[in-house]
Amino acid sequence: MNLMEAPQLVPQVMPSYPLMYIDSFTKKQSQPQPAAHVKKVGVYIKRQPQAVPNGMADLNAQFVMTDAGEISKFILDKGLAFILLESKAHIEAAFGEAVKTLKVVEDDEGHQTLFCLMVYSGHSQDAKQALSTFDHDWWLNRAGEFSDRLNFDFELV
Amino acid sequence: MPTSAKHKIQIPFGQIEYTGTFKEPIIGSFSALHKPIESLLRALKPHGFPLDGVEVRRKEKLVECAVELRRTTPPPITFKVTPARLSITIDNADWSEKDALLGAMNAGVGAVKTHEHAEFESQLMVLAMHVQILETPRKDITEPLLSDIAYQLLAGESEFQGVVLTRKGVSVVIDASNAYANSLFVRLVREHKADTTLVQIAEQLYGDEVHIFEVLNLAGDL
Numbered sequence: 001m002n003l004m005e006a007p008q009l010v011p012q013v014m015p016s017y018p019l020m021y022i023d024s025f026t027k028k029q030s031q032p033q034p035a036a037h038v039k040k041v042g043v044y045i046k047r048q049p050q051a052v053p054n055g056m057a058d059l060n061a062q063f064v065m066t067d068a069g070e071i072s073k074f075i076l077d078k079g080l081a082f083i084l085l086e087s088k089a090h091i092e093a094a095f096g097e098a099v100k101t102l103k104v105v106e107d108d109e110g111h112q113t114l115f116c117l118m119v120y121s122g123h124s125q126d127a128k129q130a131l132s133t134f135d136h137d138w139w140l141n142r143a144g145e146f147s148d149r150l151n152f153d154f155e156l157v
Numbered sequence: 158m159p160t161s162a163k164h165k166i167q168i169p170f171g172q173i174e175y176t177g178t179f180k181e182p183i184i185g186s187f188s189a190l191h192k193p194i195e196s197l198l199r200a201l202k203p204h205g206f207p208l209d210g211v212e213v214r215r216k217e218k219l220v221e222c223a224v225e226l227r228r229t230t231p232p233p234i235t236f237k238v239t240p241a242r243l244s245i246t247i248d249n250a251d252w253s254e255k256d257a258l259l260g261a262m263n264a265g266v267g268a269v270k271t272h273e274h275a276e277f278e279s280q281l282m283v284l285a286m287h288v289q290i291l292e293t294p295r296k297d298i299t300e301p302l303l304s305d306i307a308y309q310l311l312a313g314e315s316e317f318q319g320v321v322l323t324r325k326g327v328s329v330v331i332d333a334s335n336a337y338a339n340s341l342f343v344r345l346v347r348e349h350k351a352d353t354t355l356v357q358i359a360e361q362l363y364g365d366e367v368h369i370f371e372v373l374n375l376a377g378d379l
Contacts, residue, residue, distance in 0.1 A: 057336070060169075064289055064338050068169065097294060099339045119292050157292045 056081065062088050063116065064101045071102050074114055078149045083142060084116065087152070091118060094134035095127075101155070113148075117155040127154040163376035164293045169337050171286035175245045175358070177266065180278040180351070182240040187222050193238060193273055194224055200268035204261035205230050226265075232258070236265045243269055251378075255359060262355050280349040282358050284366060288375065289340040298341065298373055299331060329369065343369065 056072055059081060065071045075081055084102075091100060099119040106112045120127040131154055139152055186193045190213060198211060210227035220241055228234040232254065235246040245262055269275045290298060296317045303318050317333040319341075326348040334340035345365055349358050370376070 060337055061335065062338050064291055066167065066291070099290070099292060099294060101291070121293075 059084055059102075062100065064099055066101070066103065071104055071114070074104050074112065075102075078114070080114060080146065080150055083146055083150065086142075087116065087138070090134055090138035091116075091152070094130045094137065095120065095154070098154075114150050116150070116152045118152070119157055120154045121157050124156055127156060130154070161374065163374050164298060165291040166375045166377035167289050167291060168286050168377065169289055169340070171249055171284070173247050173250055173362070174283045174285070175262065175355075176242055176281045176283075177244075177277045178242045178279050178281075179240075180276040182220075183238075183269075183273045183275050184219065184240055186238075186273040187219065187240050190224065193269070196268045196272035197224065197226055197236065197238070197265060200264040201226055201228075201236060201261065204228065204234075204257075204264060206234075206236070206261075228261075234258075234261060238269060238273075243275070252363060255363075259355055259359055266355065277351040279351055280353060280358065282347050282349065282362055284343075284345045284362060286343050287334045287337045287340045288343055288377075289334075289337050290375075291339075295333065295339050295341055298375070302331070327365075329365075331373075341373075345369065 056075070059072075059075065060068070063084065075084065088100075091098070095118045101117045101119060103115045103117060104112055105115050118127075118130070120130070131152070134152065183193075194211060194213070198206065198208065205228045206226045207228075210229060212225040212227070214221070214223040214225065216222050220239065223237055223239045225238075226236045228236075232250050233248045235244075237244045237246070243266065245265065247258060250258055270277075296315060299318050299320065300315070302320050307318070308315060319330070319332040321330050322328065328346045330342070330344045332342040332344075334342040336342075345362075347361065347365065349361070
């Protein structure tokens with residue numbers, strides 16, 4: 001058996017042309033199958049939209065979630081999938097290719113907010129400037145509708 | 158080996174697939190399907206495989222016929238037997254569950270060997286996983302893996318670069334994951350001899366996984 005052929009693994013990328021399919025990088029990637037027993041069902045699967053509610057798979061491909069089950073539920077319950085997907089281009093315009101992490105944060109009164117944190121390894125002043133750009137160019141126009149349950153910030157590493 | 162601080166990771170999805178190819182096809186077992194189903198179910202029932210997880214696939218081509226037994230309790234396991242091979246797929250396996258999983262695998266493989274008189278010609282273990290880097294951009298992880306000459310292949314800023322490395326009987330692919338943000342897709346394929354035990358295969362897999370993580374300077378639960 002060819003070592004590069006992992007049996008039963010679903011292709012990650014459907015090739016545009018047959019010849020694009022012969023190299024290792026366009027061969028199969030393992031994708032989870034939908035199953036009722038999986039706690040995180042719906043957050044795994046990108047290429048099976050019928051099993052993924054409201055764009056969660058696209059969010060999964062864009063944002064790092066350290067507790068995918070809780071965060072997915074929050075996003076679906078609070079109707080945040082669309083605005084998060086919309087935010088991607090604006091985040092990248094301000095922060096570049098920063099890692100984007102989602103976290104649910106609870107305050108002292110028990111109110112929960114989803115934070116989208118841009119992981120930034122540069123100088124804090126640059127991060128503040130990027131956040132200010134993001135706020136003024138996009139978020140402030142949308143915050144009125146979502147700010148009670150969604151916020152954006154940066155995290156220095 | 159890298160000595161700098163390790164990059165924190167999580168593995169949102171991983172799958173192992175073991176395949177044993179038979180020396181001779183077990184055609185007799187597929188002429189009376191109740192036999193392999195009964196022996197497999199008896200062997201696997203103590204490991205959480207229920208009767209309603211049994212599926213039989215009848216095809217015109219004999220080689221495409223299959224008996225599948227599925228366990229739906231985590232970690233989900235699919236045990237599949239065709240006339241030519243046996244495969245076991247486990248999703249999101251955790252090394253802390255190694256003994257229990259090996260117990261299930263051994264029970265199923267043992268039943269096929271004993272009751273269906275199957276002998277292996279070769280064995281193959283595949284580990285495929287999406288490795289999510291929590292803080293560092295993924296392209297930084299694989300950037301040192303390529304030489305300067307490789308970067309000259311294309312002009313412009315690199316968005317990502319991966320590798321394929323094949324040694325005798327083993328291969329690793331490190332690619333960009335399309336399913337998870339800032340994630341690598343890692344696939345490790347290793348051939349094993351017919352008489353290698355499942356415990357030895359598991360130990361080799363663990364060693365390979367640890368080694369890959371060390372080389373890539375990644376830290377997280379395997």
